Amino acid sequence: MKNDIPPLDALTEGINDSDLMLAQESSGMPETDSEVHTEIAEHPEKNRGKQQEExxxxxGFLxxxxxxxxxxxKSxxxxCRLDRDLADSLDxxxxYNRSRSDMVNAIVRTFFDAYLPQLAGFRREKKSLFANFNEDSHEKAKNELD
Structure with missing residues (x-):
């Protein structure tokens, strides 16, 4: 059998290469994710597209x-328990400097605004004995038994 694994030097070639770093710096692109997030946070109007505004x-969410x-x-x-990845993403x-709870409520309200007719079909039937309780008809039925 032939050994097809390349030598270690070939695998690590280019790591920490100064030419690669200079090319990235000269392109004017931010180096880290934090710089990208800072740029977006400082200039939100540049990053909001026309499609997003329409x-x-x-x-509805906003x-x-x-x-x-x-x-x-708010008491x-x-x-409500939220998956960790969703909670971290919302954080x-x-x-508008709103809390995670405010954002979750806004998301759910927007969903209900958009899909209320579809959600109505999934509404639970009330199984409580009091759901259809009518005091007048109950008294009438009770008197008929007596």
């Missing part, structure tokens, strides 16, 4: 996010 879902601050009593919120977003 997107009804995005605009509208719902803005109105989340108008709700005076009415319930706890990386700074939109």
């Amino acid at each position: 997107d009804p879902y995005w605009n 509208r719902n996010l803005e109105t989340s601050d108008e709700q005076p009593d 009415e919120r319930l706890v 990386d977003c700074v939109i």
Whole structure:
């Protein structure tokens, strides 16, 4: 059998190559992800495309996010478990300086605004005995038994 594994020097060739680093620096591109994020954060108007401005879902999300601050009593919120990757991604977003909970609520409200007719078909049937309870008809039925 022939040994097809290249020598180690061939595999590591070009790593930490100064020519490669100079070419990257001279191209004017940011070197790190943090520089890219800083550039986007400093100039959001440059990075927002016309398509994004005309997107009804995005605009609905922003509208719902803005109105989340108008709700005076946030103690009415319930706890909902969120996948770690989603939570981390939301924490990386700074939109109107809102909290993760505000963003989750805005996302869910936007989803409900867009798909309420479709979601209505999946609505649970209330299984409580009180769901269809009518006191008048109950009294009438009780009197008929007596």
